Amino acid sequence: MAREQSNDSQNLFFLHSADHPGLVLVSNLLNGNNYNTCERAIRIALNAKNKLGFIDGTYDQPSNTDSTVAAWSRCNSMHRNAPRIYQLKQSMNNLAQGSFSIHIYYTRMKTIWDELKTYQPAPTCHCGNMKAWNDYQEQESVMTFLMGLNPSYVAVMAQILMMECSPSILKAFSLVVQEERHRAIDFNACAKTAQGSGSSVALTQSRK
Incomplete structure (x- = not known):
C-alpha cells in the first residue's frame, strides 16, 4: 500500500x-x-x-x-x-595540530570541513541570507582552525580574534603560517649562534 x-x-x-x-x-x-x-x-x-x-x-x-x-x-x-x-x-x-606543521594541519581540517559542508543545506538566496550564511560559515571555519592549534600559538590566535572584522580562513591561515616561519627563522639563528659559540670555545681551549 x-x-x-x-x-x-x-x-x-x-x-x-x-x-x-x-x-x-x-x-x-x-x-x-x-x-x-x-x-x-x-x-x-x-x-x-x-x-x-x-x-x-x-x-x-x-x-x-x-x-x-x-x-x-x-x-x-x-x-x-x-x-x-x-x-x-x-x-x-x-583534530589538533600536535606535531603537524601548520600547513598539514590546515589541509586536514579544511578537507573535513569542506566535506561536511556538502551535507549542510544552504538558505534560499534572497534578502542577503546567502551572504550572512557564508559569513557565518567562514567564521565557524576560522574558529575551528584556531581551536585545534597548539597553545604556543596563543598570541597570534588572540591577534586574529581581536580583529575588528572577522578574517577569512585563508587570512587566518596566512597569519599563523607567518608566525610559524618567524619561529623557524629565530630557531635557525639561535642554532647558528650556539654553534658559533661552541666553535669559539673549542678553538680557545685548543690554543691553551
Whole structure:
C-alpha cells in the first residue's frame, strides 16, 4: 500500500522543520571502544523520529511510478548520510595540530570541513541570507582552525580574534603560517649562534 506524504508526525515521510542532512543525532562521540553504545544511541534517535527503517532496509525504495517515491528519496537522503556526518564531526572534534606543521594541519581540517559542508543545506538566496550564511560559515571555519592549534600559538590566535572584522580562513591561515616561519627563522639563528659559540670555545681551549 502506498504511503502518502503527510504533515502528520506519525507519517513515515514526515520531516520536521529542524531536520537537515547535517543534523547531529547523538552527542557521544565514537572513540573506537564504544561502537555498540553509539550504534544503539543512533538507532534510538532514528526510531524516535520514525526513520530507522530508512537505514536498516525496512522501507524499500518505491517504484518510479509510485506517488511516494519523491518523499521516500527525500527522507532517505536526509538520514542515510548520518553515519558519515557523525564520523566527520568526530574527526573534526578530535583534530589538533600536535606535531603537524601548520600547513598539514590546515589541509586536514579544511578537507573535513569542506566535506561536511556538502551535507549542510544552504538558505534560499534572497534578502542577503546567502551572504550572512557564508559569513557565518567562514567564521565557524576560522574558529575551528584556531581551536585545534597548539597553545604556543596563543598570541597570534588572540591577534586574529581581536580583529575588528572577522578574517577569512585563508587570512587566518596566512597569519599563523607567518608566525610559524618567524619561529623557524629565530630557531635557525639561535642554532647558528650556539654553534658559533661552541666553535669559539673549542678553538680557545685548543690554543691553551
